Amino acid sequence: MSDLPFLQLKPNAKGRVLLGHPWVFGNELTELAGSEFDGEVLECRDRRGKRLGVGIYNSQSQIAWRRLDGGPAPLNERYLRHAAQAALTRREALGSRSTYRRLIWSEADGMPGVVVDQFGDTLVMQVQTLAFERWKDVLADILIELTGAREVIHRDDASIRRFEGLPHEVRTRSGRDWEPRWATIDGFDYWLDLMSGQKTGFYLDQREQHARVAAWVAELARRGGGKPRVLDAFCNQGAFALQAARAGAGEVLGLDSAGDAIAQARLNAERNDVADTCRFAEANVFDWFSANRSEKWDVIVLDPPPFAKSKKALDGAMRGYKELNLRALQSLNAGGLLATYTCSHHMQDAELRQVVAGAAADARRRVHIVEYCHQPADHPVLVTMPESEYLRGYVLRVD
Incomplete structure (x- = not known):
């Protein structure tokens, strides 16, 4: 054992840390260390005193301890x-x-x-x-x-x-x-605009999917002999829309509720010489689907913000995701494609499959998965930490 101060799990604690998860919540500990240790490196031990590792501590956070890699070296x-x-x-x-x-x-x-x-x-x-x-x-x-x-x-x-x-x-x-x-x-x-744009300024985690959807648009254009109509819902800066336009779409509509995102998407379309194909509108996507039920599309992209920001919000989020996917499925032409994503780590594979299956059943459409989607390799997933995997989705063919 080292001479570091230590935290200890309660006798009845069944925290995920015992299975390799890097977090310990405050309510899993026999007692919290004093606030003078906030921001410091402390040991954590199981109820028998076995060392579980060293990690950073903060008594103000629900996640009181977060494991660091390696041995007992301090954070330096x-x-x-x-x-x-x-x-x-x-x-x-x-x-x-x-x-x-x-x-x-x-x-x-x-x-x-x-x-x-x-x-x-x-x-x-x-x-x-x-x-x-x-x-x-x-x-x-x-x-x-x-x-x-x-x-x-x-x-x-x-x-x-x-x-x-x-x-x-x-x-x-x-x-x-x-x-x-x-x-x-x-x-x-x-x-x-990296100092004031959303998140860190651009959604780098969807770069691979931008290209994959564009490839499917090009394939539809080749096989169908026409120019697909594409709807990019929650378009942000318009990356899906821009790539779809260049891949051979005949018409692309991007929707987002943020006016600054729409303004930027239009600017990007002009810069990339696809403004004749792409148009953008500020809109609530749910309301837009309700008001435009007769609109039919060959490709629809659903890339919404995280509806489930906490585990307690998951049930309501699943209803929202299902309704959104239902409206999209109802708006697709036969043989069309739906690229649907979730960026909430609370929405695991089983929940997303349940949402999509329920939407397909309610829409009375025959739906096949043609591609599984997930975050790229530069967003690595720690196998003992489900929260590190947050982006998943499907490309679906709708008959």
């Missing part, structure tokens, strides 16, 4: 450098050499509560744990050194930070504002 510059280098090596080993990628994915990369996305020579970092908050400037310097990036934007404006007692802020490493600019991602130009 050496740990950060090792974890950052391992994350880069992990991605390169899987073939991810793009400069537009996720570099750090929280517990899956040994840095609980840290997310870092790379946009060319700029890194966007989000920190959601007190321990790593204290080390984020050191981590920024290490990542600059390892990647050759020129700037780090700290996007610490997520509401979840309040659960760790952390303030909101947005700033750059250099202290200078990062001016919005054009960036080329997968052959398309996008106007990026």
Whole structure:
């Protein structure tokens, strides 16, 4: 045993940490350590005193302890450098050499509560744990050194930070504002506003799916001899729409409830010379389907925000996902395709299959799965942590 202060599981605790999960909740412990240990590294032991590992502690959070990788070493510059280098090596080993990628994915990369996305020579970092908050400037310097990036934007404006007692802020490493600019991602130009755009500025986790849907649009155009009509629901900056237009769609409509996203999507369409094919409208997608029941499409993309932001919200979220998929299935031409996604980690494979099956039954459509979809390799999934896998979906053929 080390000389570190330690936490201990209750005698009757059956926490997932015993099966390798990296979290321990406060109500699973015999007692909390004092607040003077918030943000520090503590041991955790099972009810018999067996060491479960070392991790970061915060008495203010429901997740009181989060395991760190490796042995009893403290959280310091050496740990950060090792974890950052391992994350880069992990991605390169899987073939991810793009400069537009996720570099750090929280517990899956040994840095609980840290997310870092790379946009060319700029890194966007989000920190959601007190321990790593204290080390984020050191981590920024290490990542600059390892990647050759020129700037780090700290996007610490997520509401979840309040659960760790952390303030909101947005700033750059250099202290200078990062001016919005054009960036080329997968052959398309996008106007990026990394200091105030949604999340870290662009949904890098859907890049593979943008290309896959475009490939299906091209296949429909080839086999059908016509130009498919495509609906991109919850379109955000219009990436699905742009790629579908270039792949041979005859008409693409993008819908989003955020006016700034629609304005940006239109700008992107003009920049990429597909404005004649793509049009965009600010709309509530549920209401739009209700008001446009006669509209028929050859391809529909459903990429909504997470409806289930907590486990308690799952039942209501499943009803919402089912209704959304039902309306889409009712709006597809025979032989059409539905690409449907969920980005809530509470919606596991079984729940998503249940939602899609229920929608197909209610729509009285014969539906086949033609492709399973999930997050890309630069968003690694920790097999003992279901929460690290959050993006899943299907491409469905509808008869």
